[in-house]
Amino acid sequence: MSNNNPIEDLQEIRKLMEDSSKFLSLSGLSGVFAGLIALAGAWLAHYQIQVFGKRALHYSATGEFDDRLYQLDLTLMGIAAGVLVLAIGFGILFTAIKAKKQGQKLVSPLGYRVVRSLLTPLLFGGVFIIGLYINNQFYVIAPAMLIFYGMALLNVSKYLTVEIKYLALCEMALGAYLALFPGMGLILWAVGFGVLHIIYGAIMYFRYDYKKA
Numbered sequence: 001m002s003n004n005n006p007i008e009d010l011q012e013i014r015k016l017m018e019d020s021s022k023f024l025s026l027s028g029l030s031g032v033f034a035g036l037i038a039l040a041g042a043w044l045a046h047y048q049i050q051v052f053g054k055r056a057l058h059y060s061a062t063g064e065f066d067d068r069l070y071q072l073d074l075t076l077m078g079i080a081a082g083v084l085v086l087a088i089g090f091g092i093l094f095t096a097i098k099a100k101k102q103g104q105k106l107v108s109p110l111g112y113r114v115v116r117s118l119l120t121p122l123l124f125g126g127v128f129i130i131g132l133y134i135n136n137q138f139y140v141i142a143p144a145m146l147i148f149y150g151m152a153l154l155n156v157s158k159y160l161t162v163e164i165k166y167l168a169l170c171e172m173a174l175g176a177y178l179a180l181f182p183g184m185g186l187i188l189w190a191v192g193f194g195v196l197h198i199i200y201g202a203i204m205y206f207r208y209d210y211k212k213a
Contacts, residue, residue: 026160027094028209031201034087035194041083042190048075049186083193098209114159121152142185146175146192161208167200 052059052072059065099105125148132141150171157165174192178185 026204027091027098028201028203028205028207030091030094031197031204033090033094033201035197035199035201037083037086037090038197039190039194041079042186042194045076045079046186048072048079110159114156117156117159118152121148121155125149125152139182139185140179142189143175143179143182145189146171146178149193150175161204163200163203163207167196170196 049072052068055068056065059068105111125144128148129141129144132138132144150168150173153164153168153171157168171192174188174196178188
């Protein structure tokens with residue numbers, strides 16, 4: 001700090017306080033890759049649903065419909081799990097690379113607060129969605145995923161950059177729209193988890209990462 005320029009001292013103090021309370025290592029590339037993975041998963045899920053639809057009459061005639069439908073459910077859940085694992089994996093990878101460049105530690109009290117704030121709404125949302133599945137409320141699952149995910153992002157936004165609040169609000173808005181006007185579940189799911197993530201990740205990358213690369 002400089003004893004001759006109090007304005008610069010205040011700016012430096014403000015920066016130090018922000019760095020200690022904000023997790024600034026979240027990579028924009030992680031959002032882009034998460035979006036691409038979600039779009040690939042949505043396409044694969046759509047393909048599996050289309051194949052089942054074309055063979056539904058045959059399955060009914062041969063008495064295989066219930067078994068095939070159960071297999072489709074397992075396949076879709078497997079695709080969703082694969083999308084989640086890959087998205088988290090790439091997110092951790094790109095964020096770790098950025099954190100190393102910035103000299104910021106992923107494993108820290110701030111990092112734990114970020115994870116806790118993100119996971120708490122997601123865990124409750126996951127239990128809620130399992131309940132929907134058990135009770136055959138399939139049309140509510142997609143909007144519930146979008147809304148709870150948006151709530152998780154909004155909850156963790158206090159530790160991240162302001163842009164994530166807009167992503168959170170867009171996710172919740174899509175979920176609310178889908179709850180009121182069902183019938184486009186997979187499409188809007190792909191928009192929320194795919195397109196919006198790519199847009200958000202690209203903005204983050206070019207605003208915060210590209211100039212520092």
